[in-house]
Amino acid sequence: MRTSTSTAQDLGMPAIYLHLLADLLHNIGVDEKALLLRVGLDPHRLNCPDLRVSQAQASEFVTRAIIESGEPGLGIMLARELKMPLHGALGTAIMSSRTLEQALELMTRYLTLRAPNLHVTTRHSKGNACYRVTCDQDLGPLQGFIMDAMLFGCIFMGAQLTGSTVPGFRILRRGPEPAFFQRFRPTLPVPVEYGAIEDALLIPVSHLDMPIRFCDDQLAESSRIKCDEALRELTEDAGFACRVRRVIETSYPFPPKLARVAATLFVSERTLKRRLQEESASFQNLVDEVRLERARDLLTTTSMNLSQIADALGYADAANFTRAFKRWTGSSPSRYRNWARQPKAKPSPAAMAASV
Structure with a gap:
């Protein structure tokens, strides 16, 4: 039984996928920045590889993107743009696998990292390996978009891995064929069958041993370890405070x-405060945690002056920002910037703070 998005666990969606979708919208004449701002998303933050966007915001952005672009096939369009490095450690692990079967096994095991609500199960039937994709929640308009991006993305990513379209590859889709799909069918290199009883990828078992062009055993092993760590961290950070932090x-x-x-x-404001309190967290502390991370990043990776950084962090002026930064770290922003830009070896932050 599937749950609703309001009651189920929200592990978020990698922000980089929405960044890629925003680029697509720009290319077809939609003001993507205005659309992101209306949803409450910062366009400049979506390009951060480690950030995740709350499911609610991702769903709202995708829904508005489909409406304003008039293009219900955005998921298929996004599938064409999905390159393996965009998928982080999982993409690296898949690229460095030995065979197509190993790559698909990794996708099945770690899909939660990239599409938390999708699950893949495998069976063999009539000479084919069937990779069935299911969704554990009712995601509304986001569901069709994600399923399109996932299934059709496998076509193009399979070609990236092996150097050519996998022979015998087929896609099964539940439900009737949507009218818009006629525009896309001629451009797809594999058969797509609607009206099926499941959403699935079909691959002849005889082709599962196709070699991956980028095979690297050492990189594969280190990437799998990173995937295990990332999956553990993601599932451990599944509390309400983490959901609030993602939105912030x-x-x-x-x-x-x-x-x-x-x-x-x-949720109501009262419920938000209560649920955070149950996890020994507070809204203001979460805001300050994010502010500190952003401040450190801006101080070390940009040439913005303190007034500009203060404005970006929501402070009235540089003096207020400086006082807050000193309270958090024991150091002034200028001293921190100088320390961070020193060549190795650096003193520890604790030692630096003690010298202030």
Whole structure:
């Protein structure tokens, strides 16, 4: 039985996929930045490889993108743009596998890292390996988009891995064929069959031993270890505080108001405060944690002056930002920037703070 998005666990969606979708919208004439801002997402933050966007915001952005572009096939269009390195450690692990079967096994094992609500089960039947894809929640418009991106993306990523379209590859889709699909069918290199009883990839068993062009046993092993670590961290950080933090991390304007975050997560302000308190967290502390991370990043990777950084972090002026930064770290922003830009070896942050 599938659960609703409001009651199920929300592990978020990698922000990089929405960044890629925003680029697609730009290319077809949609003002992607204005659309992101209306949803409350910071366009400049989506390109951060480690950030995840709350499911609610991802769903709202995808829904509005389909409506404003008039293109229900955005998931298929996104599938064409999915390159293996975009998938982080999982993409690297898959690329460095020995065979197509090993690559598909890794996708099955670690799919939660990239598409948390999708699950893959495998069976062999009539000479084919069937990779059945299911969704454990009712995601609304986001569901069709993700399923399209996943299934059709496998076509193009399979060609990236092996150097050519996998012979005998087929896609099965549940339900009737949508009218828009006629525009895409001639451009797809494999048969797509609608009206099936399941959403699935079919691959002849005889082709599962196709070699991967980028095979690297050592890199494969280290990437699998990273996938295990990332999966553990993702599932451990599944509490309500983590969901709130995800909204804060990608919000525009920053910092977001408590009311806006509560509305995004479909809870009242009172419920948000209570649930955070149950996890020994507070909204303001989460905002400050994100502010500190952003401050450190801006101080070390940009030439923005303190007034510009203060403005980006939602402070009235540089003096207020400086006081807050000293309270967090024991160091002034300028001293931290100088320390961070020194060549190795550096003193520890604790030692630096003690010298202030």
